[in-house]
Amino acid sequence: MFEKKIFIQNGEENKRLDKFIAFKLNISRNKVQQLIQNNKIYLFNKIVKDNNHTTKINDLYHINIPIQEHHFSIVPNINIPITVLHEDQDIIIINKAPGLTVHPGAGTKNDTLVNGLVAHYGSSLSYIGKASRPGIVHRLDKDTSGLMVIAKNEHSYYFLSDLLLKKQIKKEYIAVVWGVPNPRDNIIKNHIDRKSNNKQMMTVTHSKNKGKLAITEYNTTKIFANIASLVKCRIYTGRTHQIRVHMSHIGNSIIGDQKYGKNESKAIKYAEKSTIINTLKRQALHAHKLGFIHPTTNTYIEFNSDIPKDIQTLLNELEQLTGA
Structure with a gap:
């Protein structure tokens, strides 16, 4: 109990x-x-x-x-790649690969991160949350790469969930976006809700009575002429597709984002000179920094993840393309 x-x-x-x-x-x-x-x-x-x-x-x-008996309705899949950056008796810090769905759902049952976690860790995961999401405290989109924390026991799960609720987990991303944000540094604060005509997509709503409050702080760190920019985004809320929706809302959608792209003209123009822009298989978004109070030691810990190869290749090409 x-x-x-x-x-x-x-x-x-x-x-x-x-x-x-x-x-x-x-x-x-x-x-x-x-x-x-x-x-x-x-x-x-x-x-x-x-x-x-x-x-x-x-x-x-x-x-x-009650602490449930660990029955594996989730099919273990040892072939799912899991890159572990840190592990102790309470938590696991992983670097999620792009193209990997976090947990089973409609159309995705046996090839998710959770299937891999069950194969590698089994009953050592926290099973206190939703049955299909052992150990999962927060999520990343399928085509977003980067850092996640996994809970290995009930205390860690509730401790981290409470930090998340209180906005006390530092989550920072890097993104490559079309154009140059104006202003270059800002905080976006509005409400996000599901689209009425497409429940798989989110949108900014101007009614405070609809959706949920979403807060994203962004800083432009590099500009590639007027073609694209490298930005760092820190989120203070964890809404579905939050950064993707917010950057699209201000007219600077993330390169490679098939759901929220608004800059098709730039993509068409520069893809002719590019070997990566029109072949990038996912949005150029990476969770590169994660920091929080450890559930047991009560000390602040922070983890960093390098820019993945596909996004770095994109950045290198943008530099060549623009002479940056």
Whole structure:
């Protein structure tokens, strides 16, 4: 049994309990409802029996979560490439390859990062989150490469999920975008929601009542004439496709992005002189820095990942193309 305590602070009152706990602990709402049905959630010393229970300031909840037996409904796949940069008894830091989906879903079952993690680590992963995502605290898009932290036990999973919720995990990316951002350094702050006519895509919405708040800080570090720019992006929220949507929204979509590209004319013009731009198989986006407080030592740790070969090749060619 694993116990988690949640203290209701100012601004967290009048929330439906099952939704609130699911959000706080990064687990499914259905799982929270099962915990309520099984008398595993207490308000102070009294069992909570109602899914519709609402929170009040200064409430203290005790959630007793049974540690599940590790049955592998996920098919292990030893052929999935996993590059480990750091590992200890609590966490694994990996450098995810581009083209690799993080966890099983519709159309992708046996060839994901999770299939590889199960093959290499099995029961040493945290199984406290969603059943299809053992150890997964946060995700990267399939065609985005770079750093991820994997939780190996329940304490680490909840500790890191809490840091994520409080925006205390430093996540920095490098991206190669079309054109030159104006201004060159800025913070983009707006709401992102799913497109009404295409649920697989996200879009900026100008209504605060729709979508979720998304905050991206970007800094332009190099300009290749007026063709393209190298930018560093730090995200303070973790919305689906956030950087890709934000850079596209300001008119500087990421080179190679097939979903959110808005600069086809530049792509056509310069692809004729290029051996990489029109053949790049993914968006030029890489999670290159990850920093957080360690779940056990309580010290800040930070990891860096070099620019991958395909993006470096793109940068080299842009330099030659523009004489930068």
